[in-house]
Amino acid sequence: MEEQLHAAVAAILRQYDHRRGNLLPVLQAVQARLGYLPPEAMEQIASAFGVPPVDVYSVATFYAQFRLKPPGRHQFKVCLGTACHLMGGHTVLDCFERRLGIKEGETTPDREFGLERVACVGCCALAPVVVVDGRVEGRVSPTRVDGLLLSFSLEKSRRETPATPTNGGGGSPYGA
Ligand code: FES
Structure with a gap:
């Protein structure tokens, strides 16, 4: 499961330059794919963008559109x-x-x-x-x-x- 998650996020990351301005669309794409933003995904994104994880968490928690817990069916x-x-x-x-x-x-x-x-x-x-x-x-x-x-x-x-x-x-x- 963790490998699948990692592969899914990696596939999305390959579609974007890792410029800070692309952080938002990457988070949106990951949420669209996974239904929410798991901590592991945010850490993977932070690593790809070369920013501290707290920067990614800050963006994810600032916008109400992002879900940090898995949604229900x-x-x-x-x-x-x-x-x-x-x-x-x-x-x-x-x-x-x-x-x-x-x-x-x-x-x-x-x-x-x-x-x-x-x-x-x-x-x-x-x-x-x-x-x-x-x-x-x-x-x-x-x-x-x-x-x-x-x-x-x-x-x-x-x-x-x-x-x-x-x-x-x-x-x-x-x-x-
Ligand atoms: S207050 Fe407008 S739909 Fe609920």
Whole structure:
């Protein structure tokens, strides 16, 4: 796994001059490839650019676009812009946190779900809004949170369990 990561980053590094101005596009390309910026990748980039690792960490942590932890297979982005905040966005976020057992910015240990808070996504009339894997869900209630988690948990069960007529299924590990 570590070798694959190293090879993937090396392939991206070969596409760029190692001028400081290219640090940002390299980080973007690595994140697009890996889904996030692992510490090993940032150290490899620092070494290629001939800069201290702290310089790369500084850029990665300065820009909100960069993710330092692996994303979940399904990513929930809870909007806490003004309209969504007024319409109960915090309740929705709390609900996700309790159901998933993680805080915003974290991913479940099985890497199935990731949770983030975001600013206005431009659909205020639908507040409170959650962006689920890039799709906007409007007027989200705690019941809707349960429904979303249940549908994804069922999908996961189907993925992991060979289809047999005797499969009794099972409850969601996320309490939905
Ligand atoms: S404040 Fe949430 S979509 Fe605008």
